[in-house]
Amino acid sequence: MTVLVLGATGKTGRAVVDALAARGARVRAASRTPAPSGIDGIEAVRFDWADPGTWREALRDVDALYVVGPYTEPDRPGLVRDLLAAAPGVGRVVLLSVLGVELLPDAIPMAVWEADVRASGKEWTILRPNWFQQNFGEGFAASLRDEGRLALPAADAVVGFVDTRDIAEVAAAALTEDGHAGQVLVVTGPEALTHAQAVRTLGEAAGRELRYTALTAEQHVEALRAAGLDEGSVAWQRGLFRLIRDGRNAVVTDTVERVTGHPARPLRAYANEHAETWRVPAPAEQ
Template identity: 40%
Template sequence: MNTSQNTNQNRKHDQSQNQAEHLTLVLGSTGKTGRRVAARLEAAGIAVRRGSRSADPAFDWQDPATWPRALDGVTNVYLSFFPDLAVPGAPEAVAAFTAEARRAGVRRVVLLSGRGEPEAQLAEEVVARAGLEWTVVRASWFAQNFSEGAFLESVVSGEVVLPVGEVGEPFVDVEDIAEVAVAALTQDGHNGQIYEVTGPRLLTFAEAVNAIAEATGREISFTSIPLEAFTAYLKEEGEAPEVIEMLAYLFTEVLDGRNAYVTDGVQRAIGRPPRDFAEYVRTAAENGAWK
């Protein structure tokens, strides 16, 4: 074996050892982004501690007493805040957590943030001042909300009714978010970066629903209703007041047109264009998301 081959093998061995020695805490590990981040890290041979209330050790944003055990021995953190960075008290909770993380010896944190949300950007500033290596992944609306989240039941029923009109949204594939986050967690060169991640084009919610209907061969309608009617329906269904308030905020302020443009965050972070909504729909349909 020549010297070059030996050197390459040694480098790969050292990299593998370094990966094995790093323990990454993935918060929100049962959510859309967290479980994908954790799976990618584990596939790369990186030790992962899945952070959730059901994990052992447990992690609960509402119980700071659970944080030290979850952070013990951790080098890097994927920080996804529950329920959303837009809720009151989120920046303060993130500040307390990152301070605890620094005391625990954490070196690097990657924050999942929300695009066009002033409250979320307060949390970004907190992370940037925490004395850690940091990266922000500032995401637009998840494409997977139609197949795994809030809109799934409506899509399956054949009628999507939401308080949103003709505003365009560059829905981002959660697979892209996870890939960007893993790159920031495992590679140098991302410190201090804010990656605003979107899909490659704008779609209205009606166009998104129509794309799903075409891919599945099913009749799925979209109806725009006033916000008051939407929140009244949620109250009748027994939804928690704080959830209703958060959804009202997202459907009014965040979808007021401020985010109706695409960005190059995915390209800058991982060197390729973002996945198109049509690719997401095709994959989700093939996997039986709407059966």
């Protein structure tokens, strides 16, 4: 079978490509900046939500579809519906959503994408993951490495941080196996940790002290605006952290183990594998 993976250069999409290839599926890896993989069975293809002219070629002969929704196009809530309508040959679709989608502001129309996937007439599976462990190694990496700290408005609430490789393995199962259609799967790591505990775990792996600083919601909004985020993205981030502080991300499920047959990866394992990310680089020799 051939699976089109949207967002294939991103945190989940990259891992979905790998998980599908490991299952022997042919993969079309889509992004706005496709680069040849050099691997048999993985074909890079250009796909831009903002340019429907790219959709037809990406969808050619595709049996199943992994959707990272068009969060860069928040003013066009109908794009997922339009894509599914343009893909009559696609039998299965897996949508990446988010834990707590029903409680978040509509700044990003993820609830609309969920409704469109359900109404598509295809075999659908919706993934609602908790926060990604990989955020610590990508978006949050610079302040951890350069300042030795991470400042967020998460108070001392716990979060079931999940490894995106586990999300990807669940996605690959739902895309290639029977038995997952019509399900909403909440995907989490094996334990719930505070941000202070998570950051300490990264520091232990990197061999240095890393600290978490609790911001107020207002301080965080100011920092996001100072960094140039638009008001829609600010509202979305504000909503995400409100859920954390309200304890909504304390959720830990057995979805990964049930679907993949192995336990969810703990944050400590991710931290040990990526310890270099949070080390201070040695000064260059003169």
